[in-house]
Amino acid sequence: MPADPGWANSAPPGVPVSVPPHLGEPPRAPDASAPEPVRPAVSQQALVDALRGIVPAHALLWRGEETTPYECDGLTAYRERPLAVALPETEEQVAAILAACHRLGVPVVARGAGTGLSGGAMPHAHGLTLSLAKFNRIVKIDARARTATVQSGVRNLAISEAAAPHGFYYAPDPSSQIACTIGGNVAENSGGVHCLKYGLTLHNVLQVRGFLADGSPATFGSLALDAPGLDLMSVVVGSEGMLAVVVEVVVKLTPRPQVARCIMASFSDVRHAGDAVAAIIADGLIPAGLEMMDKPMTAAVEAFVHAGYDLDAAAILLCESDGTPEEVDEEIARMEQVLVRAGATRLEISANEAQRLKFWSGRKNAFPASGRLSPDYMCMDSTIPRARLADMLLAIADMEKKFGLRCCNVFHAGDGNLHPLILFDANQQGELHRAEAFGAEILELSVAMGGTISGEHGVGAEKLNSMCVQFSDAERAQMLALKTAFDPQGLLNPGKVIPTLHRCAEYGRMHVKRGALAFPELERF
């Protein structure tokens, strides 16, 4: 019996197929830093001709005024116009479009609502933008199995609305949930303010169905809790449209909690607030939500929503419990004790749903409120260990002086996920550049603290350089090879997420992972 049945005939041992052959050589996947596409660019005419027979005329946009609305996603600083935009209406059309692009060698960038914050849906200059906007049907709500089968263009909030009559909701609630689609959530592995208790997108999705780059159908995951083979859904979720194009998602539904209550706690010192977060977790509590705002952020949102926030506090914590009324009473009492012990200077517990929503109104409006403070802002998204929250806030205060820019802070404190909002004015000479340097320094400090450069917004086109800081050459080469395993020609959303070794070398030989070369004893290259 062969040692390795079933795998063996893919390639003779020792002969890698479709992978970057050796570390140190530029892998085959295209690179956003390279202005040239990896293959001869196909003309707009040739692409439009190929797609005309597949989708109706109204579903194919290619004139400049038609494609301009698609030139960026939520990260508006990065813009590019695609050769064309297709808005297929059926799965057959998606498959045929992908097959045609595969034949022509045209890159394909899938797009949901375009609310992403890292440029993941930014078009490719020589590519097609594939909008899933018309895949907006809720296929089935199965109350007995507690699942919803929805097309990928369905909005996040629309799932909860459709499930509400059955007493269910879809737990992950990114702030953009009114607009963002489940397909986009799958691409980004989106979180939200409740993911400490209820998990990320990955934890709430059972099955993802779609097409590979060549147009062949593929189903990842299963309606059962596991399936034969590697758990490919784990990498498809969060792959930012680089592994497959998703047309249908089966999500888990969660029974709607009977009641939710929220504590708003003030602290006179950011360190006390950071320690309170750790103390809550150490006490065995898993709040439904645990959020922090610093003083400048609190002032900004208070001016925006007038919710009665404590403007004297150095930091404010929002700590929520949900469940049955008995359960919530028990938890709120414990949370209150811990917060008082941790030095809270003021505590307010929501007495009713209206007051709870008022507590949250400022947090939920942190971004628009910042928009009123400054012509431009840049939102960062790193995650650090919870215990380092106060250290990070103090370091950011130093960076404000260093870069001469203001920064407001909102944190998903329970997850250690930071959203510093760096305020700047792009019309002032050098401010954008300083803001970018400020952001990069926050990301590098996050990695140095044992964290990550992106908690939920994705790498997209924005954080490619920071990926060089977080991962070694071998790690990035392995990720590029993973991409190649799904998409041998590198056609799906090329140039995003994983920078090439070449790009990282260019970014700077000074940026060595974790402050020291990983495993200096090992031979490299």
Add this chain to the structure above:
Amino acid sequence: MNDTLIGLAERVRQAAAAKAILRIRGGSTKQAMAGVISDAATLDMRAYSGIVDYAPSELVITARAGTPLVELERVLAERGQCLPFDPPRFADADGRLAGTVGGMVASGLAGPGRAAVGGVRDYVLGVLLLNGRGDLMHFGGQVMKNVAGYDVARLTAGSWGALGAICEVSLKVLPMPVATTTLRFDMRQAEALENLHAWAGQPLPLNASVWWRETLAIRLRGAHAAVEAAVGRLGGEVIPPEIGSAFWEGLRDQRDEFFIEARAAAQRENSALWRLSLPPTTPVLPSFLDTLIEWGGAQRWIVAPAEDTLVMHRAERAGGSAFRVSGGVGDGAGYATPLAPALLAIHRRLRDSFDPHRVFVPGRPMRFQDS
């Protein structure tokens, strides 16, 4: 860097150069499931053992692959925390619970809490992986939310060695539940399944369930008030805590009456033990020789005559899969359900990239037949 880790990487590089094969082993508790290739040298991960980092307020523990699961759980219990998905620890030939952290991740097996709290991959935050080139690579990290790059760390859960040797793992952990109560009901299978579906759709602290021979047992876990309220609502017989706890442990480690009988029958007689992973609302299947149901209907253990192919067909028709755990024709264990061709091609290319020289012999669940 740790000498043991350097040694492991060196072994892999040498094996790759010599075109030799290696079988990764931990506690050797899953050999029957993994299938032993006798001519393969072993890469013994037990030498790389111990807790690397544990910060209870971060809800994260990092351990080396060879750390026994019982040791990891002891360390967590000291700080009132646990692995909520009840991974089976399995007994070795001497009857000791010998399963390791690496084996838990590589097999991706979870126990009674799986349906309510998620499985192994849901708790994996990061790994240090030794691939077939001898490269040591970190994926993921030690934080809850991390979308930098592909989530390769979670992909290693249930990979049975196909991507390489898992050397270190960072796991999300949770506080131990404040209150636990076990309830028992006399109930036929169809009624038990219907009740489980209905209860799971309500805000009840339903944490685990098992049905066997006309008896349904459920485990409630959560805040005192929530568990007490649920006991009041659901009725049934309250099982004394120590008996309940021993029962769920036995089920978790697959050492309770059903598994002992089923494995013995599979060895002795002409029968096989199957594990079916199904959509939970799959209706009652034919009785075969014996049936035990977990995960609210999503995991069904079936003892069937060895030559019976009906089990497999039923699983596939229901949209699930069937894995033969022991007994049956040929050398026993393996998936009866084939992979779709497009997915098989991805698997092959992944393996080409992680282990181009085919150094590692993956366990049986990762060996795919052409079909």
